[in-house]
Amino acid sequence: MKLLKKLIPILEWLPGYKKSQLRGDIVAGITVATVLIPQGIAYALIAGLPPIYGLYAALMPQLMYAVFGSSRQVAIGPVAMDSLIVATGVSTLALIGSESYIAIAILLALMVGSIQLLMGLFRLGFIVNFLSRPVIIGFTSAVALIIGLNQFRNLFGVEFLQSDQVHILLEDIINRISYFSINTTIIGVIACIIIMIFRKINKKIPNALIVVVLGIIVLRFFENYFLDVAIVKGVPSGLPKFTIPIIDIALVRELFPIAVTLVMVGYLEIISIGKTLEAKQDEYRIRPNQELVALGLSNIVGSLFQSYPSTSSFSRSAINEEAGGKTGVSAIVSVLIVILTLLFLTPLFYHLPKTILAAIIIVAVFNLINIKEAKRLWRANNLDFWLLIATFFSTITFGIEHGILIGVGLSLIVLIFRTSRPYVIELGKVPNSDFYRNKHRFNEVVTDREVLVFRFDAQLFYANSNYFREKLEEMVEEKGKTLKLIVLDAESINRVDSTGIEMLKERIKYYNKRNIAFYFAGVKGPVRDAFFRGGVLEVVSLDHFFMRANGAVNFFKTGDNQNQKKYAQYIHQAYD
Incomplete structure (x- = not known):
């Protein structure tokens, strides 16, 4: 009966119809x-x-x-x-x-x-x-x-x-x-x-x-x-x-x-x-x-x-x-x-x-001609404004059928552009805390010349793997020869494909040859599973996966961390 009500919604509301609703419905x-x-x-x-x-x-x-x-x-x-x-x-x-x-x-x-x-x-x-x-x-x-x-x-x-x-x-x-x-x-x-x-x-x-x-x-x-x-x-x-x-x-x-x-x-x-x-x-x-x-x-x-x-x-x-x-x-x-x-x-x-x-x-x-929304987008988001304008003029110039096709095409192009060039930022440590935050938004955060902690705010897949690599190289170059540790804060990565995994493996090998360690922090379970299936453990130790960026940096600095060993065991058991 529940399935029938879902397929035919009138069966859901009609049996409980109230007399008080009748006047409003008739009017x-x-x-x-x-x-x-x-x-x-x-x-x-x-x-x-x-x-x-x-x-x-x-x-x-x-x-x-x-x-x-x-x-x-x-x-x-x-x-x-x-x-x-x-x-x-x-x-x-x-x-x-x-x-x-x-x-x-x-x-x-x-x-x-x-x-x-x-x-x-x-x-x-x-x-x-x-x-x-x-x-x-x-x-x-x-x-x-x-x-x-x-x-x-x-x-x-x-x-x-x-x-x-x-x-x-x-x-x-x-x-x-x-x-x-x-x-x-x-x-x-x-x-x-x-x-x-x-x-x-x-x-x-x-x-x-x-x-x-x-x-x-x-x-x-x-x-x-x-x-x-x-x-x-x-x-x-x-x-x-x-x-x-x-x-x-x-x-x-x-x-x-x-x-x-x-x-x-x-x-x-x-x-x-x-x-x-x-x-x-x-x-x-x-x-x-x-x-x-x-x-x-x-x-x-x-x-x-x-x-x-x-x-x-x-x-x-x-x-x-x-x-x-x-x-x-x-x-x-x-x-x-x-x-x-x-x-x-x-x-x-x-x-x-x-x-x-x-x-x-x-x-x-x-x-229905929405000038107010166009003005709002001009102030709020330039890319969305030009998307609206392009669709509008495509439709009035080439006709309705071509206008909707151009609109769909432009939507897909913008989607691909945004997912292929996501937000990538270096994080710094908030003083007297265990948290790492965007160094451009929080002036008080402290960065370390020996450590690069960065966040990638999107899924990692074939369309943005080269962008990931380029941005990482830029940040590494900015740090200079003093860099000893790279920590990827993967909390915002909700999906990864084989291209992304292969690129990561190649980068880890490359930086290891330069004596730069590569750690992971905040990796979600499904993404971690994909990493392991893709062979990431062939190039990096299970001990190099951390709950938070702060734990990764502390482990690197001290060389020993009891909590990290417990976390590594927990991951190992979950993976097995």
Whole structure:
């Protein structure tokens, strides 16, 4: 039963559901639905799909996540970023809005879900750890800018190009901006202002719903004055039918890079949102691999009911938590309201101006451009700042797909750089104590010309073994001909590979020939085992392993230490 609860988290919280939670969940579900419905219609337009598909993407994915998701407050459904990625990928394979375009978008949801499910089942959630926070922020900010600029076509009523490369967008906007529709622009700009005012007053106010209702009323009763304003027109009623997507192997190959991008972006979003919400309560904990399973099932089942790829929404998740949502019941309430809308209310959206939808999207996504974090990184960490900037400009220049790949590549390069050049420092003795500390941070520490005690702050492996050797040679050269003892404080070394061991053995032999002893201090058990298996005891005595650097120096100075003999015996017994 415990395993079943872990696989299906709803079984964990539903049996203990409290009546006191119901009111908050119902209010949160209604509030999220009032935001989700206009957003769903808007995001479907970004994806190049008919508006109804935005509502389809708000049904089964939400329901499946409520059952299988480890977070009880994350809101699933159509989002702006995924919608643009879908448009970018699918528009190269079919005409936007055509039957084949819709079929490909639905197949993409099935592919994304399958990859996510397999990653979750095989516990591959750690892969996303290779995307650092600066890369995520740079990528998210760039995509937000791309999405916003793409919506200028609806905001101004001009058929600008759709692209995920900002320079192409800006060039087309500059060349054709003079053809803008005055009425369309006025309605769109006023909607933007209203949304921003309501957001400043109180974020709980359903600003998207308010501008949608106002827009429909204006166009419904004053249609003759706004003939040039594009409206949504017919949104069909009814629930999505169960259909199995047509699987074409050649098409699957074409879509695979886009699917992987959507998997990475979707997982990053849900983990970052889930962790943020998790920190605000003590009821549950996010399980990354379970989130992949939940997202996978949401997209797979969603694709069977005509949904395009969906993931978690930053704004709707925050609204859900702020409105009092505590469990997945709020998502179920939200689904019921979307069902009622699909069955009875879609005709009301006939007169909805597309410029209103553009306003909703533009205000929402431009808030994702994180200038504050870039400023903070500039002060805190220059390398992370340039990583963010490089990812941002790569994405807006080369497009979303290449941007995420460049971001991953840069993250790996920075990771390799940092692990291949870790912190290496000489330690000095704190007066009247047994402790050794960084000589550059503690001015009062004492160093000895005959002794070099140094610390290596990383695992020792093939990527940094040469760096270890170079830094050691520099410190030895600085000590000069008076040096008689080298002590490696290995407390910070948590792993070592064969390359690192062979380099150590070679260095020990070299310094022994120069009559310089080589001792180890603070070696962790697993690292010590690796040393012994690698043959370190062939070049150094077991007596030369110490608990602390101070013990190593004392042993060298006095030539005898009862405690060290006991420690050597202890190690010998443990090794045997």
